Amino acid sequence: MLDIALLRRDPERVRESARRRGQDSAFVDRVLELDETRRRALTALEALKAEKNALTASIARAADRGAAARELRPQIAALDARIEEAASAPPVIDAQIAAILGDVPNVLDPSVPPGAGSDDNVVLRSWGEPRAFDFVPKPHWELGETLGIIDFERAAKLSGSRFSILKGAGVRLQRAIAGFFLDRAAHNGYTELGVPYLVSRTTMWSTGQLSKFADAMFSDPSVEMFMIPTAEVPLTAYHKDEILTAALLPLQYCSHTACFRKEAGAAGKDTRGLIRQHQFEKVELVWLTPAERSLDDLDRLTAHAEGLLQELGLPYRTMLLCSADVGFNSAKTFDLEVWLPSDGGGYREISSCSSCTDFQARRSNIRFRRDAKAKPEFVHTLNGSGLAVGRTLLAVLENYQRADGGIDLPAALVPFAGFDVIAADGSAVRS
RNA sequence: GGAGAGGUGGCAGAGUGGUCGAAUGCACUCGCUUGGAAAGCGAGCAUACCGCAAGGUAUCGGGAGUUCGAAUCUCCCCCUCUCCGCCA
Numbered sequence A: 001m002l003d004i005a006l007l008r009r010d011p012e013r014v015r016e017s018a019r020r021r022g023q024d025s026a027f028v029d030r031v032l033e034l035d036e037t038r039r040r041a042l043t044a045l046e047a048l049k050a051e052k053n054a055l056t057a058s059i060a061r062a063a064d065r066g067a068a069a070r071e072l073r074p075q076i077a078a079l080d081a082r083i084e085e086a087a088s089a090p091p092v093i094d095a096q097i098a099a100i101l102g103d104v105p106n107v108l109d110p111s112v113p114p115g116a117g118s119d120d121n122v123v124l125r126s127w128g129e130p131r132a133f134d135f136v137p138k139p140h141w142e143l144g145e146t147l148g149i150i151d152f153e154r155a156a157k158l159s160g161s162r163f164s165i166l167k168g169a170g171v172r173l174q175r176a177i178a179g180f181f182l183d184r185a186a187h188n189g190y191t192e193l194g195v196p197y198l199v200s201r202t203t204m205w206s207t208g209q210l211s212k213f214a215d216a217m218f219s220d221p222s223v224e225m226f227m228i229p230t231a232e233v234p235l236t237a238y239h240k241d242e243i244l245t246a247a248l249l250p251l252q253y254c255s256h257t258a259c260f261r262k263e264a265g266a267a268g269k270d271t272r273g274l275i276r277q278h279q280f281e282k283v284e285l286v287w288l289t290p291a292e293r294s295l296d297d298l299d300r301l302t303a304h305a306e307g308l309l310q311e312l313g314l315p316y317r318t319m320l321l322c323s324a325d326v327g328f329n330s331a332k333t334f335d336l337e338v339w340l341p342s343d344g345g346g347y348r349e350i351s352s353c354s355s356c357t358d359f360q361a362r363r364s365n366i367r368f369r370r371d372a373k374a375k376p377e378f379v380h381t382l383n384g385s386g387l388a389v390g391r392t393l394l395a396v397l398e399n400y401q402r403a404d405g406g407i408d409l410p411a412a413l414v415p416f417a418g419f420d421v422i423a424a425d426g427s428a429v430r431s
Numbered sequence B: 001g002g003a004g005a006g007g008u009g010g011c012a013g014a015g016u017g018g019u020c021g022a023a024u025g026c027a028c029u030c031g032c033u034u035g036g037a038a039a040g041c042g043a044g045c046a047u048a049c050c051g052c053a054a055g056g057u058a059u060c061g062g063g064a065g066u067u068c069g070a071a072u073c074u075c076c077c078c079c080u081c082u083c084c085g086c087c088a
Helices: A004-009 A011-020 A026-061 A065-087 A089-102 A140-147 A152-159 A169-187 A201-206 A232-237 A291-312 A359-364 A389-399 A411-417
Strands: A122-127 A198-200 A225-227 A243-245 A251-260 A279-289 A316-320 A332-340 A346-355 A367-369 A380-388
Touching: A004 A011, A004 A026, A011 A026, A026 A065, A026 A089, A065 A089, A122 A291, A140 A152, A140 A169, A140 A389, A169 A251, A169 A279, A169 A291, A169 A380, A169 A389, A169 A411, A198 A201, A198 A232, A201 A225, A201 A232, A201 A359, A232 A251, A232 A279, A232 A359, A232 A380, A279 A291, A279 A389, A291 A316, A291 A332, A291 A346, A291 A380, A291 A389, A291 A411, A316 A346, A332 A389, A346 A389, A359 A380, A380 A389
Parallel strands: A243 A367
Antiparallel strands: A122 A316, A198 A225, A251 A279, A279 A380, A316 A332, A332 A346, A346 A380
8 A cells, every 4th residue: 555645745756656557647636635635624523522622621620520511511512513523524535545545556666667568578687598409398288297297187177277286206396396495495594484375354455465356366255264375465464563673674484385366367378287277386485674675685585586496497587577567566576487498488487576665564564663762664575486386396397308208307306306307107216 | 163261552561430642560762870881760762643833633452332521331343362062
């Protein structure tokens, strides 16, 4: 949520950000108008309340309270009527402002390049050479089915489309990937949390997933619980309603969770394979940090995610998302796209690293004090995948496939997997 | 699911109808003291909103009510804890 003070102080900055996102900026004037009305109504109401409080206090001070109360009752009753009338407006206006502001995306960082869509994202850097194959590389779903380590058919039988069942070496490899990510996260200073996969409506709202994205999430309305679309939600909201001390910052958390998404808007896209599933695993990295460190720490977080791809020897490129492609919560986002050799080759998103500035912290009410006497300030929240586990699995399968259909594991995964080859018959082999 | 207890400032914990935004302790900040430190002493120390300011308004889990007046009384809801039941 934006600070309404920012709209008062610098409305043009908010308008410009909205325009750069390709969105209507008319809400700025609407909110400012409501705000003006609200303040006038509030001042009037508070004056009446002050008047009443003064009368009440005089009763408390009177020698004979009963007599004083009887004497002042008509005056107070008259004030009560005016107060009741004056009190009706502010909450209504507050709700109107909150409803508008709650659906306004974060203000973009100045360094975000202009653009109209994902084609305008900027390639910042590339790492690694895509491997030259002396055979036609297969897509991972073919590899997985041939090896007998991914079973889409039976998953569809159990749950429908966009589900998969990993088996044997496949699920062991997935577990190794997650273990590798968590191990590196620990080395990079992240504290691992085992978090709930179901969270309340309030929590979802406080990290910006609601109310705009309710359609994208699985939920149980009977208990008002939502299945997390990413561990960003519980990790970011972990310190909800807390006032932290500056010495604690920056805080770094990571978690390996399943994630659940309806993918309602992606009908017909990526219908084959592991790319787009209703349920997938991810290791998420989250920072809480002071404003002045926000962008530097975003670079650190991104470097941590990139380091994983480098250790795995997976070629990737780092994209700076353009103004139209930056998500609702984010002020600035880097996407990491991993090289997939199948289908002629191409880059696919495997991590998205964002600074949400104080946008989520304001919704979550997460603050800190610079020193004992300082006023609490909102922290900045950063998040990024480190990395998407399912997509890493398919990237490993495709990039490390052999002509015979077997897979050579990248060296970094071997200690976590306990094997270094998936043989052509699907068996895990330690050579 | 049943029964009970409880939710007060950064923390602990008083407060059961008025002068209570809230005792006290801890933590923290500043000062005195000291060669320095500890102890001791003194002062300060919740949040949000409105206002140039003085100041005002609201907030004791959330909401509604009683009352001239509610942290305190009533009702509803939420959460936590304990015991019982059930269960991976």
